[in-house]
Amino acid sequence: MKRLIAAIDTQDLLRARDMVSAVAPYCGLVKLGLEFFLRNGPDGFRAVAQGSDVFLDLKLFDIPNTVAGAVRSLLPLAPKMLTVHANGGSNMIAAAAEAAAQAKQNRPKILAVTVLTSFDEAGLAETGVSEGTTQQVLRLARLALGAGVDGLVCSAHEIAILRDAFGEKPLLVVPGIRPAGAALGDQARVMTPEQAVAAGADYIVVGRPITGTANPAEAAAAIANAIR
Numbered sequence: 001m002k003r004l005i006a007a008i009d010t011q012d013l014l015r016a017r018d019m020v021s022a023v024a025p026y027c028g029l030v031k032l033g034l035e036f037f038l039r040n041g042p043d044g045f046r047a048v049a050q051g052s053d054v055f056l057d058l059k060l061f062d063i064p065n066t067v068a069g070a071v072r073s074l075l076p077l078a079p080k081m082l083t084v085h086a087n088g089g090s091n092m093i094a095a096a097a098e099a100a101a102q103a104k105q106n107r108p109k110i111l112a113v114t115v116l117t118s119f120d121e122a123g124l125a126e127t128g129v130s131e132g133t134t135q136q137v138l139r140l141a142r143l144a145l146g147a148g149v150d151g152l153v154c155s156a157h158e159i160a161i162l163r164d165a166f167g168e169k170p171l172l173v174v175p176g177i178r179p180a181g182a183a184l185g186d187q188a189r190v191m192t193p194e195q196a197v198a199a200g201a202d203y204i205v206v207g208r209p210i211t212g213t214a215n216p217a218e219a220a221a222a223i224a225n226a227i228r
Helices: 013-026 034-049 064-077 090-101 121-126 133-146 156-166 193-199 216-226
Strands: 004-007 029-033 054-060 081-085 109-113 151-153 171-174 203-206
Touching: 004 013, 004 216, 013 029, 013 034, 013 216, 029 034, 034 054, 034 064, 054 064, 064 081, 064 090, 081 090, 090 109, 090 133, 109 133, 109 171, 121 133, 133 151, 133 156, 156 171, 156 193, 193 203, 193 216, 203 216
Parallel strands: 004 029, 004 203, 029 054, 054 081, 081 109, 109 151, 151 171, 171 203
Antiparallel strands: none
């Protein structure tokens, strides 16, 4: 299994298409998120995907009926993975999972985002969560898995506790990955690719350390080789 997901975080359609062509041979999936999708929409998605498996990271978060409708609207694009916020609650998550099931053989895997990797405990406390990152991730993971998601988006620092609590079944997709020596940017809870895979990540998501380099293909290949 190719564990690397390259995050193609750009608004520029041509740049995104070139980037996908360059990095796809080294990746299990490519990730398109809000920045790209809000500018380019479904037509841009189709133009960039070029037959690659796509992780569509929109972090849906609304009332259950609206999120279910959003999922149904996205099914014709056949993304392999689609994200919702675990904070949306069990009814919203279940609605997303049920809507995804309508795609049958092309059903996207629904992933619940637990705590964003840009948060540390001080940031969580600002939002009223006083028990810390670990307990919040566990709480949201339990809620989301009970509501029918296929997996979780978590930081590498929570992989071990999630495996201990829920075993090998949940798919764990891990952003906030930085190769040794890379700038952290706006990420607070990070690990290297090797550390995250050794801890039990199914997939790691890497953005700027690939897309911000002069040679994205070379950067993606180096990470992919490091985690074989």
